[in-house]
Amino acid sequence: MTDAQRTAASLAPFIQHTAIDAGLTRDDIIAHCEEAARYGFNAAMIPASWTALAADVLKGTGIAVASALDFPTVGVMTSEGKAAEARAIVAAGGEQIDMGVQVGWLRSGMEKEFRDDIAGVVAAGVPVKVMLELPLLGADERERAVELAMDAGAAYLKNASSGAVEVANPESIAYLAARVRDGVKVKASGGIKTLEQARALLDAGASLLGTSSGVAIVGGGEGTGSY
Numbered sequence: 001m002t003d004a005q006r007t008a009a010s011l012a013p014f015i016q017h018t019a020i021d022a023g024l025t026r027d028d029i030i031a032h033c034e035e036a037a038r039y040g041f042n043a044a045m046i047p048a049s050w051t052a053l054a055a056d057v058l059k060g061t062g063i064a065v066a067s068a069l070d071f072p073t074v075g076v077m078t079s080e081g082k083a084a085e086a087r088a089i090v091a092a093g094g095e096q097i098d099m100g101v102q103v104g105w106l107r108s109g110m111e112k113e114f115r116d117d118i119a120g121v122v123a124a125g126v127p128v129k130v131m132l133e134l135p136l137l138g139a140d141e142r143e144r145a146v147e148l149a150m151d152a153g154a155a156y157l158k159n160a161s162s163g164a165v166e167v168a169n170p171e172s173i174a175y176l177a178a179r180v181r182d183g184v185k186v187k188a189s190g191g192i193k194t195l196e197q198a199r200a201l202l203d204a205g206a207s208l209l210g211t212s213s214g215v216a217i218v219g220g221g222e223g224t225g226s227y
Contacts, residue, residue: 008195008217008218008219008220009218011195011198011199011202011209011217011218012039012040012041012042012214012218013040013041013042014042014198014202014206014207014208014209015041015042015198015208015209015210015211015214015217015218016041016042016043016044016045016066016187016208016209016210016211016214017032017035017036017039017041017042017043017044017045017211017212017214017215018045018210018211018212018214018225018227019032019044019045019046019212020045020046020047020068020071020072020212020227021227024046024047024050026050026053029046029050029053029054029057030053030057032044032046033046033053033054033057033058033063034057035215036058036061036063037057037058037061037063039214039215039218040063041063041214042063042064042208043063043064043065043066043095043096044058044063044064044065044066045066045067045068045098045210046065046066046067047067047068048067048068048069048085048088048089048092048094051065051067051089051092051093051094052092052093054093055092055093055094056093064095064096065093065094065095065096066094066095066096066097066098067089067094067096067097067098068097068098068099068100069082069085069086069089069097069098069099069100069121070082070099070100070101071098071099071100071131071161072161072162073100074100074101074103074131074133074161075100075101075102075103075104075105077100079102079113079116079117079120080120082099082117082120082121083120083121083123083124086099086120086121086123086124086126086128087124089124089126090124090125090126094126095126095127096126096127096128096129097121097124097126097127097128097129098128098129098130098131098158098161098187098189098210099118099121099128099129099130099131100131100133100161101114101117101118101130101131101132101133101145101149102114102117103133103136103137105117106137106141106144106145106148107137107141111144111148114145114148115148115149115151115152116152117152118130118148118149118152118153118154119152119153122152122153122154127155127156128153128154128155128156129154129155129156129157129158129187129208130149130152130154130156130157130158131158131160131161131189132145132146132149132157132158132159132160132176133160133161133165133166134159134160134166134172134175135160135165135166136165142175143179146176146179146180150180150181150184154184155183155184155185156184156185156186156187156207156208157176157179157180157184157185157186157187158186158187158188158189158210159172159173159176159186159188159189159190160172160189160190161189161190162189162190162191162227163190163191163227164190165190166190167190167191167192168188168189168190168191168192168197168201168206168209169201170200170201170203170204171204172188173186173188173201173204173205173206174204174205176205177204177205177206178205185207185208186205186206186207186208187206187207187208187209187210188201188204188206188208188209188210189209189210189211189227190210190227192209192210192211192213192217192223193211193213193216193217193222193223193224193225194213194216194217194221194222194223195217195220198211198217210227211223211225211227212225212227213225
């Protein structure tokens, strides 16, 4: 698809509309979900504590309810806590989960623990998108993170958790896209604010874009969101 064909509005189905800032109110979540439905975004990404509300608002719209765990501070939860949180998200109506990984475990050579941490979340039964935090890893560690995440059952690999770790870029996305196995996809995340960025990331191999600037992007403008 050329840039001319890939209009701003046509990108909506690739965007996971994100609102995960602290202090969001019930009205904020409702408005966010209604916005996701109005623009036809792929999913509404919301804090786990609001999953049931989001599921109720989005019922029948075809817009997925997505949430994140071990985030925005990544790698601080226990594996048991992550698995329990994943089950709770699914029970509340969550359909997708983005998860932080234990970067420190991987860098300590604790590969089984790193893989099992992801597998415990995958066991909840919905697609899991794994935030690999690529800039924090050396070359060999990146390769192992990719393989271990897929061994654990990841549905998507993500370059990073947010723009604070890495602004999503075509190089990181192409790196992941070149390594995913059949059935595994790539989600780009971190500081995606313009139509040009979105197009470049999709061209590099991303299937989904996580951003809080989705409305601005599909309107052809530039967002100011933090994620």
